[in-house]
Amino acid sequence: MAELGPENLLPVVAAELNQPYTIGDGVPEELQAAARYGQVPNMFPYRMQDGYTREAAPREMAAVVLDNSKLRAVILPGLGGRLWELFDKASGKQLLHTHGAPQLANIALRKAWFAGGLEWNIGTRGHSPSTCDPLHSAIVHTPDGQEILRMWEFERLREVVFQVDMWLPADSDVLYAAMRLRNPNSHDVPMYWWSNAAIPETPRTRVIAPADEAFGSDYATDITRVRPTDYEGIDGTWPVRSPHAADFFFDIDPAERRWVVAADDDGDGLAMLSTSRLRGKKLFVWGQGHGGQRWQEWLSPGAGPYAEIQAGLARTQFEHLALPAGAEWSWVEAYGNGRLDPETSHGTDWDAAVAHAGARLKELLPNEQLEAMLPAAIRNADVPPSTMLGLASGWGAVEKARRRHNGSAWLDESGTPFADESVSAEQRPWLELLAGQDFGGAASFVAGADWEELLAAAGNNPEARFHLVTMKHARQDLAGAIAGYRGLLQDPVATSATQALTRRGLALALFATGEDAQGLAELATACRLEPASIPLLTEAMTLSIRHGNPAQALDLAGRAPEGSAAVGRVRFLTALALARSGRVPEAARILRDGVEIPDLLEGEDALSALWQEVCPGEPVPPAYQFGMH
Structure with missing residues (x-):
């Protein structure tokens, strides 16, 4: 089995799941x-x-x-x-x-x-x-x-x-x-x-x-x-x-x-x-x-x-x-x-x-x-455990502490204890914030009005302000997010990583409000600030192509560190950007050399579609046929 690898550090703030389901005749x-x-x-x-990745090796579980x-x-x-x-x-x-x-x-x-x-x-x-x-x-x-x-x-x-x-x-x-x-x-x-x-x-x-x-x-x-x-x-x-x-x-x-x-x-x-x-x-x-x-x-x-x-x-x-x-x-x-x-x-x-x-x-x-x-x-269901076999995340312990802090109800943990020992570096900054300590930032995220109040009370702290505006963006307060991101970019104390995430967040909010040109510019700046981030690169290339600027996608790929071009998603996006730029033979060459996308989305038939576009009349290779219908 392949290793799960690190989690993506880009906060999930865009409206991605709110797709209406089409309901036909005869459905109550x-x-x-x-x-x-x-x-x-x-x-x-x-x-x-x-x-x-798709590089499997023996693992014990x-x-x-x-x-x-x-x-x-x-x-x-x-x-x-x-x-x-x-x-x-x-x-x-x-x-x-x-x-x-x-x-x-x-x-x-x-x-x-x-x-x-x-x-x-x-x-x-x-x-x-x-x-x-x-x-x-x-x-x-x-x-x-x-x-x-x-x-x-x-x-x-x-x-x-x-x-x-x-x-x-x-x-x-x-x-x-x-x-x-x-x-x-x-x-x-x-x-x-x-x-x-x-x-x-x-x-x-x-x-x-x-x-x-x-x-x-x-x-x-x-x-x-x-x-x-x-x-x-x-x-x-x-x-x-x-x-x-x-x-x-x-x-x-x-x-x-x-x-x-x-x-x-x-x-x-x-x-x-x-x-x-x-x-x-x-x-x-x-x-x-x-x-x-x-x-x-x-x-x-x-x-x-x-x-x-x-x-x-x-x-x-x-x-x-x-x-x-x-x-x-x-x-x-x-x-x-x-x-x-x-x-x-x-x-x-x-x-x-x-x-x-x-x-x-x-x-x-x-x-x-x-x-x-x-x-x-x-x-x-409430009988206490006799022998613990393994701990999971510390988020249950954080939730218990949050509710204790704001005086809201929690549940009986007799049968399902959330032990303090489960808390890791991922959750610790949030427990420190609850305890009134200075907030030094966190790679993880939380949601909820009381968390926003605590972050707002942290004062002119760029890390707290970043998390606060991110939470507004995630709940689709786009006006508040854009204002917050722009205000944070005026802060010279913010780290390069925080500035990159801020510009990326601003870009997504601008796209959502129809300001595509500004969004593309912010994405390009974000990638220059964090050139080693493959998730940021692939997202920026995807959005550059989607919003009509394949040349920017190619420029971003060209500026990425050595080895980035070998990443399956980057190879595919490079081929797609070449095709959208009229450089069809170069796009076809990449596909013929072989592209494997480990994070291919269920229902994503982009490989087959691009092959048919740049190699017209040639049968789609079986390895590229992912169409579900």
Whole structure:
């Protein structure tokens, strides 16, 4: 596996995520309203995780194994608490898509992500901010004698605490996971949760859920109500039949049991069951086109194709639900081998396949038995850890200190302690600010009105002023941001690095208000102040091209330190700038020599588009075919 690398020091301030979702015919107004609710402009105060490469090497990673006579589960607390393996001993099969070489790629909300296993997604639509971060982890011994693996963290975007308790009773056919979300705030919080399982995609894999219709999205057209078994002339419940990437959010009647199951040639495959709060069930496929196959090889080299089945709070992933002030939500999920009869599950009679799968899952785990586990799971959620296994970030400890400082409520930490030992150099400046000490700056960021008040009270401190204006920018106070950035640039005390970030921030705010020429000039100055910053260089080149000045992009690349030109994103942007400058043969030469972009964004088909532009009539090389549709 590649190293995650350093986090990007550029604050995430631009409005990047607030994209309206196109809702088509047949979608209820309730769903449309939930899709409009809770949108965020960006992932501030998080920093992006884009310092990785595709240069893999052997790595050791702490794992927790839950084992009984039926199943063997392997969990990675250091990588978002990912359930990495679920091995069914009777069939000898891995129920999850898993492999020995996880490949980091730009798929998550903070960019870095890897395919495989079962992950926990919280915050807003996308793969979780914590997907490549450690979670606090511990072993818990409950009063009834059960051993539980507990993982938890403070989620900074929504300011909530999430908790995952996992256990595997002796001789159980299923692995259990109890989730708890807690909102310590005095206001409602838009909430999003999806448990996302990657499953092996075989030629005979079929996915079944108790619904005739779904809300469909094919990454190219509106979200509409569709019949998965008759979608664009194919039965989309067979992943191998989908010509392109697609989502199917099964519209399960509230009176029905919540489940989704995959079945291979033998009828074996992952079953995901849940108590009633987890309403949504989904199938995602990459599709059988060149792009879908290329993405799967890019994400899971040599490991074979996969699809995904998922379970979430809402009917679709376009929605947020309101978690009330001071409230907590809990539910239980279960995972095991559905062991369906292949003849019935793979037959042409969908109703018969659904009825059969429902009966088999009732044998696997009766719904009454699963629902009866919820009260005990809620009680056990506050049982203190018996043995700590690992610490995660110190942001939970900082949040506790912040609330103590301003007199606001916090939550009971009995079951999920945020230890002072978790605080690192990343969080320490903010604790010092809370303690009334001089603020000497920080590479990390925070958000919230009380933080802004503390920074404003720090006086004529350039580092405090920089963070204050950055926070205004992140919440899209563009006028305040522009005024603050310009004022800070008059301060001769600010360091070169702070001046560079200030000019970069000013440039982004100017672009957002239509002042492109000034924005381009500020970007160029920022790059001259910090010439070794690859993230700043690639962002400046991208924006220079986007705003009609490819010559500036080429100039910035030419001034960058030796070695910068070899960076995949820089090579691509150089080729793109050459093409936009009319220097097509030079652009084509770069593409023919080969370009690999480690942080290629999901759905980004820029390599193929540029090839077709500069090498017209020549087939696009397979390595450049990432189109999902």
